[in-house]
Amino acid sequence: MIRVAVDALGGDRAPEEVVAGALDAASAEVEPILYGPAGLDTGGLRLVETTDVVSMDEKPAEAVRAKPDSSLVRACRAVGDGEADAVLSAGNTGAMLAAGLLEIRRLQGVMRPAIAVVIPSQRGPSVLIDAGANADARPEHLFQFAHMGAIFAEEVLGIGDPSVGLLSIGEEPEKGNALTLEAHALLAASDLSFRGNVESRGLLSGIADVVVTDGFTGNVCLKLLEGTIKALLDALRQEIGATARGKAGGLLIRPAARELRRRLDPDTYGGAYLLGLRGISVIAHGNSSRAAVASAIRLAARGVQHGVVERLNERLAERVVASARSQTPTTE
Amino acid sequence: MIRVAVDALGGDRAPEEVVAGALDAASAEVEPILYGPAGLDTGGLRLVETTDVVSMDEKPAEAVRAKPDSSLVRACRAVGDGEADAVLSAGNTGAMLAAGLLEIRRLQGVMRPAIAVVIPSQRGPSVLIDAGANADARPEHLFQFAHMGAIFAEEVLGIGDPSVGLLSIGEEPEKGNALTLEAHALLAASDLSFRGNVESRGLLSGIADVVVTDGFTGNVCLKLLEGTIKALLDALRQEIGATARGKAGGLLIRPAARELRRRLDPDTYGGAYLLGLRGISVIAHGNSSRAAVASAIRLAARGVQHGVVERLNERLAERVVASARSQTPTTE
Numbered sequence: 056m057i058r059v060a061v062d063a064l065g066g067d068r069a070p071e072e073v074v075a076g077a078l079d080a081a082s083a084e085v086e087p088i089l090y091g092p093a094g095l096d097t098g099g100l101r102l103v104e105t106t107d108v109v110s111m112d113e114k115p116a117e118a119v120r121a122k123p124d125s126s127l128v129r130a131c132r133a134v135g136d137g138e139a140d141a142v143l144s145a146g147n148t149g150a151m152l153a154a155g156l157l158e159i160r161r162l163q164g165v166m167r168p169a170i171a172v173v174i175p176s177q178r179g180p181s182v183l184i185d186a187g188a189n190a191d192a193r194p195e196h197l198f199q200f201a202h203m204g205a206i207f208a209e210e211v212l213g214i215g216d217p218s219v220g221l222l223s224i225g226e227e228p229e230k231g232n233a234l235t236l237e238a239h240a241l242l243a244a245s246d247l248s249f250r251g252n253v254e255s256r257g258l259l260s261g262i263a264d265v266v267v268t269d270g271f272t273g274n275v276c277l278k279l280l281e282g283t284i285k286a287l288l289d290a291l292r293q294e295i296g297a298t299a300r301g302k303a304g305g306l307l308i309r310p311a312a313r314e315l316r317r318r319l320d321p322d323t324y325g326g327a328y329l330l331g332l333r334g335i336s337v338i339a340h341g342n343s344s345r346a347a348v349a350s351a352i353r354l355a356a357r358g359v360q361h362g363v364v365e366r367l368n369e370r371l372a373e374r375v376v377a378s379a380r381s382q383t384p385t386t387e
Numbered sequence: 388m389i390r391v392a393v394d395a396l397g398g399d400r401a402p403e404e405v406v407a408g409a410l411d412a413a414s415a416e417v418e419p420i421l422y423g424p425a426g427l428d429t430g431g432l433r434l435v436e437t438t439d440v441v442s443m444d445e446k447p448a449e450a451v452r453a454k455p456d457s458s459l460v461r462a463c464r465a466v467g468d469g470e471a472d473a474v475l476s477a478g479n480t481g482a483m484l485a486a487g488l489l490e491i492r493r494l495q496g497v498m499r500p501a502i503a504v505v506i507p508s509q510r511g512p513s514v515l516i517d518a519g520a521n522a523d524a525r526p527e528h529l530f531q532f533a534h535m536g537a538i539f540a541e542e543v544l545g546i547g548d549p550s551v552g553l554l555s556i557g558e559e560p561e562k563g564n565a566l567t568l569e570a571h572a573l574l575a576a577s578d579l580s581f582r583g584n585v586e587s588r589g590l591l592s593g594i595a596d597v598v599v600t601d602g603f604t605g606n607v608c609l610k611l612l613e614g615t616i617k618a619l620l621d622a623l624r625q626e627i628g629a630t631a632r633g634k635a636g637g638l639l640i641r642p643a644a645r646e647l648r649r650r651l652d653p654d655t656y657g658g659a660y661l662l663g664l665r666g667i668s669v670i671a672h673g674n675s676s677r678a679a680v681a682s683a684i685r686l687a688a689r690g691v692q693h694g695v696v697e698r699l700n701e702r703l704a705e706r707v708v709a710s711a712r713s714q715t716p717t718t719e
Contacts, residue, residue, distance in 0.1 A: 233523050258614060258615070279612065283612055
């Protein structure tokens, strides 16, 4: 039985949608355990009582330090203490990162945990890493992110020998900034299926199974992708609604448009994986619905089933880190 | 009469579409002058004969050095020599940047020229700067980019007192990377209408009149925006074409979809402006059509009419640079 600690107070629609999603995800294999206030109606799921809450806009490090008995921090601690196998929150991303570092802790040899998100590309799901854990990164960090992303793609998405691309501003190795130029050299010398620099224009069409970048660029890309999809579908709806002819056509294409929207919905894939910790941590969208919470819990459980942490540990603690260290002098 | 030097051999569809676009843009106010090989059929436009060509995939600095008599370099030199008021090429962007620095030269006080592109946002046109001239940037560069972008928005787009946003990964001033944190402080102390950090999700809906970022992030955003719009409209067409009902609806919404596509077409706005030189330099898309070339020539001419270079010179040579220097110690 896989136990997933669920922060019942995380997200804009907590606790109702979170509890409902947890109930949906409960199965013979998966036991969601809710962390939240006494008296919460859990529909029969196990409740671990907590007394505090981290809100969406609190400063992460301060909130985690000041609120050790918050639902978010307690749910993370459950993984650190072995009382749960994975944790899920739709709450404050920065606080999940801070609590993960504090309560679950980094795997040995991991310089920086990174956020992996699944991009619903036209060729199938692909991984963007780092999607926002580290605003500033060094080349050797990107090198580790590439390995973490590849393991995630293999184990969670079931992609054999995933191709890895380095996000840059031109496909030629010499195009990029100081960070990508150095990271390119490290990746080219690795045993990953490295296909060189990739450009962002191919992100949604599926340019590589794993797209590696720093957390600033990755976060900008993720939000731009989401914002553009939304703005474009809204604009199309508006344009169609402007004429009677368009309206009639709009009714006819509604199922197709809905299918497209569903396929591109970030919630379909359930959330962001925080990789590099001694346990599985999944962060769902702040406005997650019941369905999004349920799929995020399933995503977390899949990571446990496939031994993602053990695979990361094997690969990062030994070969990868040794290799990165031998190639770039670092003070870390 | 505004003279625009046009690189007749720049772009994937040169010289045919370039010449045709130049003919379309020719008017009582604007004289396009073509730079290209002897014997080129210019339809009556003035031709300055050149003997060499810079191709799309050549290394910029080397190509510009090795080919002083190429159509691209000669067209840039015409601006430097005062034989033309502006230059346009749909060719190698890096070579246009290198030739601009060499032949047109930087305005006094400008640390780094930057590329400004017009984003067709839902609130109307807005400016993204730097869209790719400088892969690595410092805070004081972003500070100058903001001023250059604001002048461009005022003079070329006709936006009074443009709002300026700093692209980052959260709206709070403390969210971002080392570069944006420092740039935020500089911008907050400026006399621009600075509205703080903005997130990429609002780029297409129109979050600020001027969005400032480094050239790496800006170029990634621009390509992601273009790629996502294309991938999404393609996916919609495919989804609609999958059923008879969808196909019927597709026929009805065709005018609306075409209108949307036109509105979002980067060619509608004619190209990228290279700002910070002693003359106007516009770089059109590599695959520019006749219409795109014509609107890029008009965009270049508008910059001349509105004295963009003079405005930049006034603003950057005096107040801005003094202010940036007094706030951040720099070795430059």
